[in-house]
Amino acid sequence: MHDDLARYAAADPLADVCVIGAGAAGLSLALRLARRGRHVLLCEGGEQDFTLRSQALYEGAVAGDPYIPLDAARLRYFGGSTNHWGGMCRPLDAYDFTAKPADEGTAWPIDRDALAPYYADAAAILGVSPIPPDATIPGLALKRVHFSIGPATRLKETCADEVARSPQLHYCPNANLFGLETRDGRITAAVFKDYTGGEYRVRARQFVLACGGIENSRLLLWCNRRSHGQVVKQPATLGRYWMDHxxxxxxxxxxxxxxxxxxxxxxxxxxxxxxxxxxxxxxxxxxxxxxxxxxxxxxxxxxxxxxxxxxxxxxxxxxxxxxxxxxxxxxxxxxEQQPHPESRVELADGDLDALGMPRSRLVWRKxxxxxxxxxxxxxxxxxxxxxxxxxxxxxxxxxxxxxxxFPADGELAGRHHMGGTRMAESPEHGVVDRDCRVFGQDNLYIGGSSVFPSSGHANPTLTLVQLAMRLADHLDARLA
Amino acid sequence: MPGRHAPPSLGAPRTATTTRCSPPTLTRRQALGLLLTPIAAAWLAPLAAGDGGVGAVPRRDLGVWVDGWLLDSGDL
Structure with a gap:
């Protein structure tokens, strides 16, 4: 059901899960949990449709290699960047999850089998058509591969009715995350801010940050600063290993x-x-x-x-x-861009957005x-x-x-924002564990392609929705 | 040159005398720089060995680079 954050916060309920961000990952995850009867608070920073006021919060600086303007590379409203994606889908190859000889830093802590049970559900959400198997070409070390190619599914259209009708799901637009309160390794509240300076605290058993492959890093960096380093206690890799295709x-x-x-x-x-x-x-x-x-x-x-x-x-x-x-x-x-710590998202100190948060500064390094x-x-x-x-x-x-x-003009990249909160075996090497849980926090999770340790060459949306399905099941099991 | 491509000639008219090798038109300094890197070695070593690099088809020559085109000596 549609709700109002001020009204919701005033009632001060304890949600099972607070999902922050209503793009491909957040919507997939929130609806899956709501169907299982979980009380889900879905907070979207934008509105139901595109607005300049919301989109302006995505403006930021670009350094390093030439890149697409940050407010043109993503969309900030209900449905997120599925409102302008092209619909190309392909799962990652099994060997994309492994340490490749050229760079062992491509290894994921999980393998493709961990995502396989979620392929059918993710494909259904995104309207993925059957993808023919790869084929060898005699005498050529390159193989022929295939994608599911459009038409692109707009989650804004396909999910709107269910979001509106679900009694378990409380959907609040204009909910701009501004802080995370933490105590003893648990997030106790998320703090949201509106354009007039009003702040609202909401409580939940579990929190999921699913705001996209740039914003997840930016928001965690900001929340970590506000908490004096108590949200991400080992932040060496936070914002780093950022990738596009x-x-x-x-x-x-x-x-x-x-x-x-x-x-x-x-x-x-x-x-x-x-x-x-x-x-x-x-x-x-x-x-x-x-x-x-x-x-x-x-x-x-x-x-x-x-x-x-x-x-x-x-x-x-x-x-x-x-x-x-x-x-x-x-x-x-x-x-597949080489994952590298110098390719990163930073806070652009001295350049604040309309809410008073430092904008993103992307340093893209190939x-x-x-x-x-x-x-x-x-x-x-x-x-x-x-x-x-x-x-x-x-x-x-x-x-x-x-x-x-590299070419300095043309398409440059696929607008596939990955990394920054990468998945790893230990907090020295990443931000989240194999369950997408932030190291050092019992109830804070990351949804989306920002957890990718490496990217393969396939478009990321199918994989990030598979990960969201898997995370929903993990949270459902924890809440049982 | 009718018949040139039927069946695939696998370099039928080629000789080993064309040795302006790929990667293209490097200066001596650039070539030395390339050869000192594992990346370059991975690409150049199979060429030098003449084993066709990645495929099963034997290499007959190292190719000719002209204005960005990767050509065969018989093309010119």
Whole structure:
């Protein structure tokens, strides 16, 4: 049911679970618990629809590598960033949960089997269609992979009725978290603030922070400061190991036998390294994306090829494109960013938002391993095409020298905010344990992709909803 | 060059004389820098060994880089 935070706080009930944030993770978790009869308080900082006032709280500074403006990379209202996502889904690979040879810091404390029981429920919430299995391509270390591709499910629309009708779920918009009160390793109250300076305290047995992959870090950093370090008692990694999936255009390619890569039947084909390639090439995971060009664009690319390779170019031009199926492709990539402590979310002291909280400052840092990963995958594809004589790759300049540059414009990243409150075996290495519980707090949990220790190359939404389902079951068991 | 691509030639007209190797057009200093890194070694070692790197198909030459294109010597 819809509620008003001031009225709710005045009544001072003890909720079973206070879920802070009504995006993909928070909504999934809150509804699952409410269906089981738990008294859930769902607090959303934004309103039912987009408002400039709420969205402005997402403004922040960007340092390090060029990145998308922070208020353009996410949405602050009911449904969260599912209001503008593209709907691409794919589960992480089993080996994404392991220590990869290129960087053992990619290991999760849990394996994929821990999330498998929640796949069906998460897929149903997000409208995920069946995803074909990966397929090997003879002679190529990259394999063909698939995604569920839209239409994007808007949780604002699919969850609104149930949120409104559920007697167990108290949904309060305009509830801006401003503090967490703690005593003896337990959160005793969450403090919310409105735009007029009013503060409201709510009590719950369990608290879940599910405000997104930047805001989870920012809010915990702020709450920890207000509590003089009593919320996150070992904060060395708080805000750190922040990741996105870097996106970039790598170049173009002429494909002489599109069927060899599946481009005869699909407009776009996705490739990713096999586990053996990850080990042998010492790279992280990477999704190569081949998008077919039009015949006109293909013809222009053949002309460019002819300048560099007259014999091959003239030979191709003698063949009618429509008859032989030759096509040009744009070669793009979205890859697994190396988890690194210097890539981080900070509090921008001296730059306060309308509520008086320091804004976010994102320091995004990619590494030499990031460059090596995407370059190696592109070269592997180019080498395969050349060796088989079924195509040629032309790489963009940023990949053909060794200066470790990345494109400074274009898409840059997938707006997949991950890390910052990473899951780990111990508080020295992360913020939450394998149950997503904040180390040192008995009843504070984190929902969302901020707990990812590493990211694979797949879009994160499906995985973060699986984690939310799992967390709901954990909390339900604790409340029993 | 009709027939060039049927069946896949696996580099049929190629010789080992084209050795402007990938990665492309590096200066000596850059090449030395690359060779000193494990990352570069992982990529270059298979090329030097001539075993085709990651696949089962034997490598016939190391390729030619022209204006960003990864080409075969017979393409030029």
């Amino acid at each position: 870097p996106h970039a255009t790598l170049g173009r390619a002429i494909i002489l036998e599109p069927a060899a890569l599946g481009l005869d039947a699909s407009q776009s084909v996705f490739l990713a390294p096999s586990p053996a390639m990850l080990a042998e090439h010492r790279i992280l995971n990477c999704g190569l994306r081949l998008h077919r060009m039009s015949d006109t664009e293909t013809g222009e690319l053949v002309e460019q090829l002819t300048l560099a390779a007259p014999r091959l170019g003239e030979w191709i031009k003698q063949r009618p494109l429509a008859a032989n199926g030759c096509c040009g492709v744009v070669l793009r990539a979205a890859w 590494t030499a391993l990031d460059h090596h990963t995407v370059r190696d995958c592109a070269l592997t594809l180019g080498d395969y095409l050349r060796r088989r004589d079924i195509g040629r790759v032309r790489l963009d300049p940023w990949l053909t020298d060794d200066t470790l540059q």
